[in-house]
Each structure stands twice: as C-alpha cells, then as structure tokens.
Amino acid sequence: NSKVIQTPRYLVKGQGQKAKMRCIPEKGHPVVFWYQQNKNNEFKFLINFQNQEVLQQIDMTEKRFSAECPSNSPCSLEIQSSEAGDSALYLCASRQNSGNTLYFGEGSRLIVV
Amino acid sequence: GDSVTQTEGPVTLSEGTSLTVNCSYETKQYPTLFWYVQYPGEGPQLLFKVPKANEKGSNRGFEATYNKEATSFHLQKASVQESDSAVYYCALSGTGGSALGRLHFGAGTQLIVIP
Numbered sequence: 001n002s003k004v005i006q007t008p009r010y011l012v013k014g015q016g017q018k019a020k021m022r023c024i025p026e027k028g029h030p031v032v033f034w035y036q037q038n039k040n041n042e043f044k045f046l047i048n049f050q051n052q053e054v055l056q057q058i059d060m061t062e063k064r065f066s067a068e069c070p071s072n073s074p075c076s077l078e079i080q081s082s083e084a085g086d087s088a089l090y091l092c093a094s095r096q097n098s099g100n101t102l103y104f105g106e107g108s109r110l111i112v113v
Numbered sequence: 114g115d116s117v118t119q120t121e122g123p124v125t126l127s128e129g130t131s132l133t134v135n136c137s138y139e140t141k142q143y144p145t146l147f148w149y150v151q152y153p154g155e156g157p158q159l160l161f162k163v164p165k166a167n168e169k170g171s172n173r174g175f176e177a178t179y180n181k182e183a184t185s186f187h188l189q190k191a192s193v194q195e196s197d198s199a200v201y202y203c204a205l206s207g208t209g210g211s212a213l214g215r216l217h218f219g220a221g222t223q224l225i226v227i228p
Contacts, residue, residue: 004156006156033215040220041151041200041220041221042218042220042221043202043216043218045215045216048215056215091156091157093156100145100162100164100206101147101159101162102159102216103159104156104157104158105156106154106155106156107155107156
C-alpha cells in the first residue's frame, strides 16, 4: 500500500500535447525522485528535489520536461510536447533527508498515440 | 559508473521449489544494496536492504547476503509460492551528497511460479 500518491494512474496524449503528472510524497519525506520505467522495465532517473530545490536532473529533463515541488502543493512532472518515445510508466518516489530508501508510488502510465 | 547486473528472466518455477536470482554490481563507492519487488500494475516495493558488507537481509522468506569481495547480492528463497510471481530488482544506492538515495537498478528478473 503506497503512501506516495500519484495521479492520474493513466493518461493518453497525442503527439505534441502536454502531459502532466502529480505526486504527493510520503509525509515527512522532503526528497522526491522521478523515474521513467520503459516497456522493458528499465528505470531512467529523471530528476530529484530536496524540498523545492532541484538536486540533479538529466539533459532530457532539462530540455523537454518541467518539474517542480512547490511548498504545500503536490510535486509535478510535465512533458511539454509529448513524443511516442515518452510512453512509459512515470514513477515518483520519496525518502527522508538522511535515509537512502526510496518509497515509490504506483506510477502514472503515459501512452502517447 | 555504478551498474547492476542480474539474472535475465523470465524465470519459471513450480511452487515449492527454490529460487536464486543472481545480482552483481559495480561501484567505486560503499553502497547500500536493495531488493525491490514489483507486482503488475504497481510501483516497486522494498523487499529488504543491507547497508553493510557481510550482512544478510531477509523478508517474507527471501534473503540475500552482501558479499563485498565477490560484489554480489544474490536473492534466494527456499520454497516459492504462486504469490511470489512478480519482477524482482536488485539496486544500489550512493552514499553521500546528491547521490544519496539515487538508486541504480538492474534490468529486473521476472519470476513466474506455476501452481
């Protein structure tokens, strides 16, 4: 039973459309990660935050994705212009400041048609 | 860079038989090692983790020993059940700075248990 809440569970977008996913981390977890899991079950790290600040992000995330974790609001990951290759399960995970265990949500499955 | 290699799946077993999923890792750091399990339609769940070399982790009948010399963390279970059918991921975590908590996953091993 995930304590990390992700919405929506599924979204279908046309190529070029925006796709936005949200994540509420587990209570008391200030560090949030986004991973992309493809159809081959491979995980790709996208970005992570500590509170509202970006810790690390990959090039793809810098260019076509936008993400934020505003204070007192859900974190979000948005793809500005969806491509077929973006079809994947987007996983949000959170952890405590000093811990190293990530706790995952159930994911948002994006299908780009 | 950090990497994890694990048994390629799928692995198909009959109920009651034993399981071994091999996991080897490469890193220049001193990682914590994890096993996660992912059921269909769900996110990965922590099965257990081991932060120190030569220690063993276990949960729900699964166990693995952190072998620093062999850089291995093989998952074992003496007797699998149909409900164990899932994808199992070996992962390692960095130990400091912004790398803390960033997990590097293996490719996953799908386990299919036949009743």
